[in-house]
Amino acid sequence: LTLGEGSTVVTVPDETVPAELKVGVGVVSFDIDGTLESGDPPGPITLGFIYGLRARGFIIGTCSDRTPREQLSIWQQLGVTPDFVARKTELAAVRARFVAHSYVHVGDTIVDQSFARQAQFDFWWPWDVQLDNPEDWPAAPM
Amino acid sequence: MVRCPLKDQVAIVGVGSTGYGRDLGRTSASLAIDACQSAIRDAGLEPRDISGICDLTWNVNPRSMYMQMALGIPECTWFADHDGSTPVTHCLGLAVNAIFSGSADIVLMYHSLYRLPSLSLSAARDPFRVRADETSGFAGVPLRPHADVPGLHAGYVGLMSRYLYESKGGREDFGYFVINARTNAVENPLAVMRSPISMEDYLSARMVDDPMCLLDMDIPVDGADAFVLTTVDRARDLPHKPVVVHSISDGRINVPELNLERMGQNLAVRSMWQRSDVRLEDIDVFLPYDGYSFSGVMWLEDVGYCDRGEGGAFMREHWSESQRRILINGKIPVNSHGGALGEGGSQGAGQLREAVVQLRGDAGVRQVQGASTALATSGTFNQNPNGVIFRSVS
Numbered sequence: 001l002t003l004g005e006g007s008t009v010v011t012v013p014d015e016t017v018p019a020e021l022k023v024g025v026g027v028v029s030f031d032i033d034g035t036l037e038s039g040d041p042p043g044p045i046t047l048g049f050i051y052g053l054r055a056r057g058f059i060i061g062t063c064s065d066r067t068p069r070e071q072l073s074i075w076q077q078l079g080v081t082p083d084f085v086a087r088k089t090e091l092a093a094v095r096a097r098f099v100a101h102s103y104v105h106v107g108d109t110i111v112d113q114s115f116a117r118q119a120q121f122d123f124w125w126p127w128d129v130q131l132d133n134p135e136d137w138p139a140a141p142m
Numbered sequence: 143m144v145r146c147p148l149k150d151q152v153a154i155v156g157v158g159s160t161g162y163g164r165d166l167g168r169t170s171a172s173l174a175i176d177a178c179q180s181a182i183r184d185a186g187l188e189p190r191d192i193s194g195i196c197d198l199t200w201n202v203n204p205r206s207m208y209m210q211m212a213l214g215i216p217e218c219t220w221f222a223d224h225d226g227s228t229p230v231t232h233c234l235g236l237a238v239n240a241i242f243s244g245s246a247d248i249v250l251m252y253h254s255l256y257r258l259p260s261l262s263l264s265a266a267r268d269p270f271r272v273r274a275d276e277t278s279g280f281a282g283v284p285l286r287p288h289a290d291v292p293g294l295h296a297g298y299v300g301l302m303s304r305y306l307y308e309s310k311g312g313r314e315d316f317g318y319f320v321i322n323a324r325t326n327a328v329e330n331p332l333a334v335m336r337s338p339i340s341m342e343d344y345l346s347a348r349m350v351d352d353p354m355c356l357l358d359m360d361i362p363v364d365g366a367d368a369f370v371l372t373t374v375d376r377a378r379d380l381p382h383k384p385v386v387v388h389s390i391s392d393g394r395i396n397v398p399e400l401n402l403e404r405m406g407q408n409l410a411v412r413s414m415w416q417r418s419d420v421r422l423e424d425i426d427v428f429l430p431y432d433g434y435s436f437s438g439v440m441w442l443e444d445v446g447y448c449d450r451g452e453g454g455a456f457m458r459e460h461w462s463e464s465q466r467r468i469l470i471n472g473k474i475p476v477n478s479h480g481g482a483l484g485e486g487g488s489q490g491a492g493q494l495r496e497a498v499v500q501l502r503g504d505a506g507v508r509q510v511q512g513a514s515t516a517l518a519t520s521g522t523f524n525q526n527p528n529g530v531i532f533r534s535v536s
Binding site: 033034040041042065067070088089111127 | 163164165264267334337339343346347348349356
């Protein structure tokens with residue numbers, strides 16, 4: 001996959017990518033299948049919502065059981081360059097890569113919830129995300 | 143040679159499939175009806191021609207009486223409904239015997255899948271799927287709210303560990319089988335997973351229950367397959383080249399312990415070969431059941447390509463680096479449709495369909511040139527393995 005010049009995409013872990021830290025308002029990691037509307041099965045999180053987070057300065061990406069290559073392909077189809085893609089078990093590595101005030105993982109299974117807890121991410125079910133009020137989210141993570 | 147009077151006497155003359163998906167947005171019954179109608183049309187027949195019907199029950203597969211009414215089949219002189227872990231090839235054997243014995247002339251058999259909460263965590267949010275699971279009693283396993291509750295796969299993890307211990311192999315041995323499945327699925331429009339993976343992808347996939355990772359397990363899907371069978375004489379008057387059942391056998395033994403040298407799989411294959419005029423070197427298409435990666439590797443060994451524990455070395459030896467898949471002797475693909483690990487978990491229905499499609503010469507870019515003989519297996523372990531050899535006849 002061609003990621004584009006100046007891309008901030010990092011595949012975690014990836015020894016070939018410089019390990020410089022990126023600073024953002026917060027890190028929001030999404031599961032894909034059952035979580036994103038482009039997942040299989042589709043989930044409730046819309047592309048517009050992700051655009052909104054990006055515009056507010058959030059670091060966004062996916063942590064999924066899909067391979068990093070598949071995740072990048074999905075992002076490319078959406079026309080979005082994510083800040084990271086990682087395997088579901090690598091949330092802790094994502095946390096180590098970015099400096100932010102908050103770290104959130106959104107997923108539709110208790111496996112997501114478990115890995116989020118291990119990596120000290122706040123966890124949200126996708127159906128609890130306030131899609132209609134994105135400016136306030138994630139003010140009060142569950 | 144063992145007595146086998148039904149050899150080459152019954153043919154598959156129609157196949158139908160909905161294709162597989164993670165969420166097709168339809169009920170299991172709807173999918174089954176769709177596949178059955180396709181199979182009957184494919185055979186050049188009408189519902190009124192069907193005289194037997196066989197339900198390959200798996201999770202919420204609709205019962206044969208319901209399907210007979212839904213499809214408008216007026217009369218059946220033979221029917222079979224099965225509960226529990228009944229792989230597709232076992233039901234094929236029942237249908238073949240029913241036709242050979244004269245209980246029915248034309249049999250419709252079908253298998254419908256439904257991604258249930260007990261199989262898939264992401265399905266647990268769908269109230270319709272939850273309700274369906276509550277009524278199914280999947281595979282005799284106590285109902286569970288989520289797929290991560292230890293249950294069905296525990297025995298398979300034990301067997302997989304035993305295999306690694308005795309073969310002194312590594313997880314890469316299973317990785318080759320999984321990569322092969324995903325590569326082959328790319329060319330199958332019915333498959334749910336159509337992106338290839340690498341060994342790195344396999345080895346870094348999430349571990350579910352060591353040594354079994356996510357990619358070692360077949361993919362829960364929605365979808366249905368159906369098959370129409372009749373006598374070989376009747377088959378010659380129908381549109382497609384008949385694909386006959388040459389030899390078929392179940393295999394079950396009375397010792398449930400993890401003895402890799404004496405399993406139901408060994409027996410099913412031995413019995414199948416004893417009833418066959420065909421030998422392993424005659425096989426053009428090999429379609430081993432792969433509900434779990436290691437079961438596919440073990441079938442590779444059981445049918446005789448190599449000895450127990452040598453599957454990994456065999457796959458390395460017959461690996462096509464340019465095509466990223468197994469090609470036995472440079473020409474025989476393994477699960478050319480992607481198998482349960484690539485196309486989607488179908489309890490062997492995908493293997494049967496691919497055998498028919500290949501032997502008809504209708505597999506498109508997947509076609510094995512000149513294929514006339516196929517070997518398919520289903521089931522695993524001790525309780526439900528089966529093997530079948532198909533041949534195409536003019």
